[in-house]
Amino acid sequence: MSLRWWVLPILVTAAFLGLQPLIGSGWALFTDSYRYAKQAEQIYGVPAEQAHVDALQAYCATRAAQKPWDGDWTPNPEPLDMQHRRQAACFDRYLPRGDLTTLDPRYQSIFTTRVGYPLVAAPFIAAWGVTTGMWLLGFVQAVAAGLLCYTVLRLAGLGALAAATGQATFLASPLGWWALQALTEGLVSICALGAVAGILLVRRGSTRAGLAVLAGSWLVMGVVRFSSLLLIAAAMAVACAVLALIGGGDRARRRATAAAAAVCAAAAAATAAAIPLLGLPS
Numbered sequence: 001m002s003l004r005w006w007v008l009p010i011l012v013t014a015a016f017l018g019l020q021p022l023i024g025s026g027w028a029l030f031t032d033s034y035r036y037a038k039q040a041e042q043i044y045g046v047p048a049e050q051a052h053v054d055a056l057q058a059y060c061a062t063r064a065a066q067k068p069w070d071g072d073w074t075p076n077p078e079p080l081d082m083q084h085r086r087q088a089a090c091f092d093r094y095l096p097r098g099d100l101t102t103l104d105p106r107y108q109s110i111f112t113t114r115v116g117y118p119l120v121a122a123p124f125i126a127a128w129g130v131t132t133g134m135w136l137l138g139f140v141q142a143v144a145a146g147l148l149c150y151t152v153l154r155l156a157g158l159g160a161l162a163a164a165t166g167q168a169t170f171l172a173s174p175l176g177w178w179a180l181q182a183l184t185e186g187l188v189s190i191c192a193l194g195a196v197a198g199i200l201l202v203r204r205g206s207t208r209a210g211l212a213v214l215a216g217s218w219l220v221m222g223v224v225r226f227s228s229l230l231l232i233a234a235a236m237a238v239a240c241a242v243l244a245l246i247g248g249g250d251r252a253r254r255r256a257t258a259a260a261a262a263v264c265a266a267a268a269a270a271t272a273a274a275i276p277l278l279g280l281p282s
Contacts, residue, residue, distance in 0.1 A: 008164035009150040013143050016171045026177070027135060028062040029055075031100045033182035035111040037130045039118035044126050052098060058130035059100070060090035110281045116224030117184045134182035141186025142179040146171045148193040155200035184225045191221035192232055199240060199260050203249075207256040211263055218267035226280065230271040237264035 029037070037055035042048060064087035094100055101107070124133035149170040153163035170176055179186035194217035201210030221229040240261035244254050275282050 005154070005160045008160050009147055009167055012150075012164050012168045012171070013146060016143070016146065016168075016176075017139065026066075027138065027180060027182075028066050029059040029131070029134070029182055031059075032111065032184075033134060034059040034100055035108075036114075036118050036121060036182065036184075037125065037134065039112065039115070040121040040125045041130070043118060043122040053095070054130050056091060056094055056100075058134075060087045060094075062131060063087075063090060106281070113280050114184060114223075114225055116220065117187055119223075120187065121182075138180040138182055138186065141190065142171060142176055145179045145186060145189045145193060146176065148190060148197065152193055152197050152200065155197055155204065187224045188221060188228050191217045191224065192228075195221075195232070195236060195264075199236065199257075202256045202260045203243070203247075203253065205253070205256075207259065210256075211259060214260060214263050215267075218263070222267070222271060226271050226274070230268055230275075233264045233268040233271070237261050237268060240264055 034055045037058060038048070038051040041051035041054055046054070064083045097103075099108075121134060121137055124137045127133060128136060146167045150163045150167040153166045154160070158166070175189060179189050195214050198210045198212070198214030198217060201207075201213060204210075218229060218233055221232070238261075240257055244258040244261055247254070247257060249257075274280060
């Protein structure tokens, strides 16, 4: 048996990681990253005031290391003393406010209800600090999403070389770039790809395993970012329903695909019901 099926994704992953010093990831904390960092630190017992200080220091330092205007993700060409002054000005400006924008509970609830990413980030931050921990987590997310992309394409029937090309395309695309960032996008991509893998397993005859992977992917996405779950699960429910009706295959395959459609529809419906019942931001 050829080893190429597992060698190729490893080579693509190694190339992606090895090329980072040359191509750069444009990595810096966003305002959302700052809030997730605060939540992550509070999960393992850091007081809210200290979590604000730690997250703000990391935010200001990473932003000062980028060019001083928005939308340009390249290193800041200013001298280090200028960058340090910009970092200090950022810290002094936002420290008394308690947040980068507002402490309004309605606004804060957008992020406090997304507990999945802070839970995953907490051990990384506890071990390596805010900046390094979230930076390392970004690479874990991107690599995992790329490997899942390869797996999905193999389950769809593509050869090893074509699947590895798809993995490389994912990592080189904006999806790969966003998966690197200290945001929920990477985990959402992993969950979405996991759901597709579950549907493909169902279509290939592994119904129980496929439905378990599908349901697990929706469950995790629900605690990472339920608004994305609502839209993606609804779209996949429609796609599975169409496949069950006109996708071909024997009766057992069509019935299994209909079961996948029901799982996706149930995930979307449960999310839609939970938003008003739990008072989640809509």
